[in-house]
Each structure stands twice: as C-alpha cells, then as structure tokens.
Amino acid sequence: MRREIYAYRCRRCDAVQYPFRMVCKACRQNDFFEFDPVPLPRRGTLLTFTHVHNLPLDFAVARLGLGIVELENGLRITGQLDVAEPKIGMAVEGEVEVVRRADYDEYHGMVFRAA
Numbered sequence: 562m563r564r565e566i567y568a569y570r571c572r573r574c575d576a577v578q579y580p581f582r583m584v585c586k587a588c589r590q591n592d593f594f595e596f597d598p599v600p601l602p603r604r605g606t607l608l609t610f611t612h613v614h615n616l617p618l619d620f621a622v623a624r625l626g627l628g629i630v631e632l633e634n635g636l637r638i639t640g641q642l643d644v645a646e647p648k649i650g651m652a653v654e655g656e657v658e659v660v661r662r663a664d665y666d667e668y669h670g671m672v673f674r675a676a
C-alpha cells in the first residue's frame with residue numbers, strides 16, 4: 562500500500578494548507594469539521610537543501626540530506642533528500658518512507674529523489 566501524507570482543504574474557500582491548522586490561513590474559518598484531507602502531491606522543485614553530518618546516535622547513516630521542496634500545488638515541505646549532487650531548482654519526486662527508527666517506533670516522512 563502506498564503511504565500518503567495529507568494536507569487539508571478548506572471547504573469554504575478551497576485553500577489547501579499543511580500541516581493542519583485549526584484556522585484557515587485564507588478565510589479564517591475555524592470549524593474543525595470544515596477541512597477535507599487531500600494527499601500531498603509527490604512532485605516538486607527543490608528550493609534549498611543541506612546535509613547533516615552530526616546526527617543522533619540512533620541514525621544508521623553518517624550523513625543525511627534534507628531539502629525544502631515546493632510541491633506542484635505550491636505548498637512547501639521539508640523532506641529527506643536522496644540525491645548525490647542536489648541542485649537548487651531541480652525537479653524531485655517524493656515517496657513516503659520510514660525516515661527514522663527509534664526503539665520500537667518507525668517515523669514516516671517524505672524522501673525526495675531526482676524526478
């Protein structure tokens with residue numbers, strides 16, 4: 562089964578926001594039941610990136626790429642970046658994968674690769 566990360570569409574004004582907020586950024590409505598979950602798009606453009614070298618001990622890698630990506634619908638999210646030589650402006654595509662394992666828990670997030 563393909564995993565999804567959900568954004569939330571306001572039923573009153575159609576604005577999509579991520580992560581979830583109790584108040585719509587566009588029209589300020591604040592009824593909890595007036596938002597519909599919609600999957601985040603997978604494709605986007607890499608806006609900026611960095612590599613983290615000093616990770617917590619429970620990470621199984623020595624170096625981790627992180628990128629901020631503007632998705633096709635304009636939302637911006639942070640995700641792991643699995644690209645050997647990333648370039649700002651490149652097209653990327655994400656998959657929801659396990660990004661961290663700690664004790665008995667698995668944490669999921671978006672992992673971007675070159676599109």
Ligand SMILES: [Zn+2]
Nearest residue numbers: 571574585588
């Ligand atoms: Zn709204």
